[in-house]
Every structure is written in C-alpha cells, then in structure tokens.
Amino acid sequence: MRPRFDEQLEALNQKLIEMASRVGAAIDKALKALVEQDGVLADTVIREDESINLLNVEIEDGVFTLIALQNPVGPDLRRVATMLKMANDLERIGDHAVSIAKAARRILTEQYVKPLVDTPKMGAIVREMLHEAIDAYIAEDIERARAVARRDDEVDALYRAIVTDAVQIMAADERWVNQGTQFLFVARSLERIGDYVTNICEWIHYLKTGEIREFND
C-alpha cells in the first residue's frame, strides 16, 4: 500500500512542478508580449492556458483519488492538501497571465505613451517570487518561503506607483485612457499574482508545520 501511495504522490508532485513551470513561462511570455507588442506571443499565452487548467484538473483528481483510496493522515494528508491548494493558486496565476496577454493584445498597435519601466520591473519581481516559491516548496524551506512572501511589499509599492502614474497620464490627455486602463489591468493582475505567490508560501508553511498562517498582514 505504502509504496504505491509514495509513487502516486511523486507523480502528482511532478505534475505540480510542471504546472508551476508552465505558469512561470506564461507570465514571461505575457510580459514579453506586452513590452515588445508581440501579438503572436500574446496569443500563445492565451492558447497555452488550456494545458495549465488541464493540469489543475488532473492534480485535483489525483488528490481526491489519493484521499479516497489511501486515507492519508498527518503529514501525508497535509502534503496532498498543500498540492491541491497550490494547484489552485497556480491556476489563478495562469489566468492572470492570460489577462496580461489580452491587455497586451488590445494595445498592440498603439505607440506607448512612454517607455515601460515599472511594469516590467513589477513583472520581474513577481516572476522571481514564483520561481523562488517553487524552490522553497521543493526544498520545504519555510525561511525561504517567508523571504519570498516579504517581497510582496515591493510589488504592492510598485502597484501603487503605476496606478498613480496611469491616472495622471489619463487625466492629462484623454487619448491615453485606453492604454492607461490596460496598464492598470496589467498592474492589477501582477499585484494579484504576487498575492497568489504569497498564498503558495503560506501553504509551504502549512506543509511543514500544520499551521495556517497569514504571511502578509
């Protein structure tokens, strides 16, 4: 019974990490599509979201099967629960990558009002956070998870800066309203991704300790 459980757990774990790498790539591509106004790349992100959703369903399925057939308890139960929650968070991050790609597509032909600075910076931080969070998950390292969650403050600060900036630009010249709105959407998505990564970090904490704790308050 036991080796079978471990095997299934390992297979699910690999699915989860594959999902994380797909979601990471989705963020990368969405940001690149936005910065370089690459419509083909934006379409790729939208198209590839399907495989992320599919992986989420597969992981959910696998977790429920494991719980039903193997009755895991203690740390094993925590692990499958963590996988379930992380997969959900990753799926939502994927959706936000799609939102960014769609925003990029809407302003594909517009000349940007100014060179993008804060948005790529915010994207890079969020991207790094996701990567680090998955590293922390693999290493089951609470300290690293906590450090990742702390970076969410940087993301929030950039979010506020972008919002202020965009509002000013839109107020100054109404020609920029469409573009400004899209960048607000993008910033909002990145900010939400930061929150989901923080969630993932909290789940790593839960995995190790059994305690559910808010890292960001």
Place this chain on the structure above:
Amino acid sequence: MQSLRLRLTAYVLGVVLVAFAVFFLYEALVVGRAFEREARRHGEALAAALAEALEGRTPAEAEALLPRLAAAAGVRIALEGAGGRPLAVFGAPSDEGALSFRRPVVLAGPAGAPVTLVVTEAAGRRDDLFSGPWGPGLLGGMVLLGLLSLFVYRVATEVTRPVTQVAEVARLISDEHYGVTVDVRGYGEIAELTAAINAMSRSLALQMKRIRDDEKRFGDILMNMTSGVVLLDARGRVVFVNRAAEGLLHLAHRPTVGRHHVEAFRHFELSELVERVLETKAAARRELQLYFPEERVLDAHLVPLFDDDGRLDALLLVVHDITDIRRLERIRSEFVMNASHELKTPVTSIQGFAETLLDGALESPEAARRFVEIIYNESERLKRLIQDILDLSRIEQRRLPLDFRPVRVKALVDDVLLTVQKEAEKKRIALSADVDPALQIESDYDRLKQIMLNLVVNAIQYTPEDGRAVVRAVDEGATVVLSVEDNGIGIPRRDLDRIFERFYRVDKARSRHSGGTGLGLSIVRHLVELLGGMIWVESTEGVGSTFFVRLPKVRDAEETPPPRDEGGGPRGDDGRRPPAAGGGTLRTDPDG
C-alpha cells in the same frame, strides 16, 4: 575453515603415528612369532635330548643329573608320574605363559614305571631377547613424536605464511586497495604464486589508474566543454550536469543530480522533450525559448542511449546557446527590411513623377522640368543610398584598404570645413576650428576625412540657421579626441543609444526629407572602429550635440578591431559613455 597449517601438521603426525603402529604391530606379530617358533624348536630339541639322556637311568641318577642340566640350559625340568602327579622339579619355578614340552621317559629301577619329562622354558626369556624394554621405548617414541610435531608445525607455518599473506593481499585488492604486494619469501610454487599475485596487483593498480585518469579526463572534458551536457537515467532522473548546462539551463543554484527532470529543469518544453524521447526511444531536437531569469534561445538535442541488451539505459541531453545566432538573423532580416523600405521611397517617388509626366505633364515644359528635377534628385538619393549600403558592407567585411600615414589634423579639419563651407553659408552657420597646427596622428587621411565630413554635415543639418559648429582636437598623449559640437536641436535622451544603428532616425519624417540615408552615423562608427578608435555622443535636446571620436596617435599594427555584429537591434550603451582617458585599452569600445 580449518587452518591449512594445522591440517598439514595433523597429516604429518598422523602418518608418523600410523608408521609407529605398523612397526609395533609387525614387531608383535612377525618377530614375536618367530621368537616363539625358535623357542619351541629349542624346547623340543632340549626335551628330546634330555629324554634320550634319561632313558634307562635310575631315578637317583636322574636326580643327580637333572639339576645341573636345568641350571645349564636355564629351563625348568620336572618329572611327572602317571596321571600328571609331579615327582620332582628342578630349576626356576614355573612361570605363566611359559612353554612346556613333554616327553615320556622310562626310567630303570624297581619301579620301571614310565614318567613324563616336562621341560618348561620361561616366558621371561623371550623378553630378554629385546635390547630395550617396552616402557622406555614408548616414552622415547612420545618425545620423538612431540619434537616431530613441533618441527612439522614450524614447517607448515613456513609453508603457509606466504599463502596467508597472498590471501590478505587478495582481500585488500578486492577492497580496491590496488598496488599492495606480498613479500616474496617462499620457495618454488609459493614464490611463483606470490610473484603472480604481486604482478596482478601492480597491473591492476596500473589499469585502475589508467581508468581513473581516463575517467577524470573525460569528466574534465565533459565538465568544461562549452556545450551543455546533461545525462539522465532511464526513469528521467538527472545523473550528471556539466558546467555549461548549469549556466545555460540555470541549474547552478539548486539541487539537480538525482532529481526528476521536471523538478530539475523546471522548464516544461524541455520536460516534454525528455518525456517524448523516453517514450519513443528516438533522438529528438528542439529549439527552446527561455524567458527567466534571462531571455535565451537554446538548441536542445536529446539522444537515447541503450545498454548491450538494447534496453534504454540513459538519455543524453546536449544544449547549445543560439541566442546570438537568432539575434543576428533577426538583425540581418531587419536590415534587409529597412534597406528595402528606404530604397522603395525614392523609387516610388520617381515612378510617380514619371507617370505624371507620361500622363500629360510633359506637355507643360515648366511642370515637366520641375518633375524631372525631382526625378533627378530622387535618383541621386537612390544612388547615395546604394553607395552607402555598399560602403557599409565593404567596411563591415573589412575589404576596405587602409592607407596609414602621418596626418596633420589641422590640415584635415580645414579641408573638411572648406568642403562644407557653401552649405554652412546657406544656413548662415558659423564654422570654426580649434586645433593645434602641430598635432599629428597616424591614420588614413581619406577615411578620417569621411568621418569628420559626416559629423560636420550632420552638425550643419541639425542646427537651425544662424547657429554654429566647432571642431576641436584635444591631445591626450597617446590618443587624440576630435569633437564636433553644435548648438542644434540635439538628440532625445532615449534615442542616444540607438543613433549609430543602421537606418535609425530620431525623427523619421524630417531626416528623410533632409536627404539623409540613415546610414551616415553607422558608417562613421564602423570607420572609427576600423581606424582603431571609438565614438560617442553627448547631447541635450534643444541645446546641442557633441560627437567625440578618440583615435590612437600611433597605429597599433597588432591591433585590428574584432569583427562585430552590427547593432541593428537594441544594444547596450554603445558609444555613449567613453571610458576614462588613459585607462584600459585605447581603442576601446564597450564590447570590443
């Protein structure tokens, strides 16, 4: 397992004991019986002789004779009457185990009765025949046996010691302590054995060293080759990662060896490729786009490796960085696109005016003349454009012969200013030069003039009427910095990085209208590099621009600028910030 030494000793002692036993048995059976036979014959003969002698004698005579005979023969002689009744006994008392010989004798005398003569030989007599009695013989045998045992044990030890040592060495060898040897002290076959073991040990040590050396060499080669190499086992777990692969796939800062590829690579396209090859067992190749933490294009080859039974044993992943190749391809295609676009503009114009002429404008000499003039100008521009493109590719391919000789900078600058004087006057732009007449550098006059002419023409072009342009030369010792300063419209900050790129225009409409080809500064930069120098610009929008060219005073024959990929795409801070004068290389260029 019994020790060979003990067994040998036991064997030898066993053999000795058996020999002893056989000896005693022989002694007891054969020799003992012979003595007995002899004694019996002797007794028979004695008894017969006595009986002969006694025949017919009187009992008194017999009694006188017999004690003497008994004493002389050392036997007991008895006479028995009828029914075994003893009549007389002479000699030593009877002894158990003694042999008795009986003879009937008829004595003379009244009785005349027949009696029996009994001659008894004492058993003790037989013992006397042996020199040593049984007791001391056995004792001696025991002592002898003890000594023999010790000797045999020593010999056995001597014989088996090398064998024990050989065994020890063999065990060490199997524990991978190669090169251990035995002291050769045995004789004959033992010596051969130890010699053979020693030879084997040494040869194993040598082979092992060779294998290890080879292994290390292959390891070093794998580790240090510029291609990324990753080895995976048949279940998709990482077995080996070389340094290049760590760099290319960003694996350096996390555990990879022993991890499943999904976890190790964290790149789903690569993992898909691995899964596919694990499934199909056929080599595959794919171009991978990496975005994080930096953008990269990798060419990944995945080859399945099989063991002798044809089972999938491992996967070999080889990755190459083709980021630069892809970027150059993009730059090239962008150049072709830009060049075609630039060529199309004058051609369209020429075609349009020619059509207008054909459609009837020819009838109106005034319009016709104007249109033909436009056509002429446009074809002039087309020619210039083509000339510039040809120049640029010639410079890039380094097919331009250079003629280095001493150049007086002042003379060159005057030459340049004279060439553009008319144009400057048209816009009432004041040209001036601040150059030490004695300043000389070793360079190609024509190329240097081309550079300066381009910069001065640009200065005039981008400076409004009644402006000014100053050409300066500053002697820095080993280098000279030539500069062209204007108080024109300047260059926007964000364009500073890119103005040396081919076809890059700050203001597309205006510069094209001015007749520029968009290649001037690109040609200038290439020429400067060809002359071993560097170029950069400082500019403030609305205030003016200054272009600087730093050239070595003496040509360094050794130093030919490295071939560069032309910056059509975004490139670092090319030509913007000069390195500190005198520091580092002279011909410097941020990436040269």
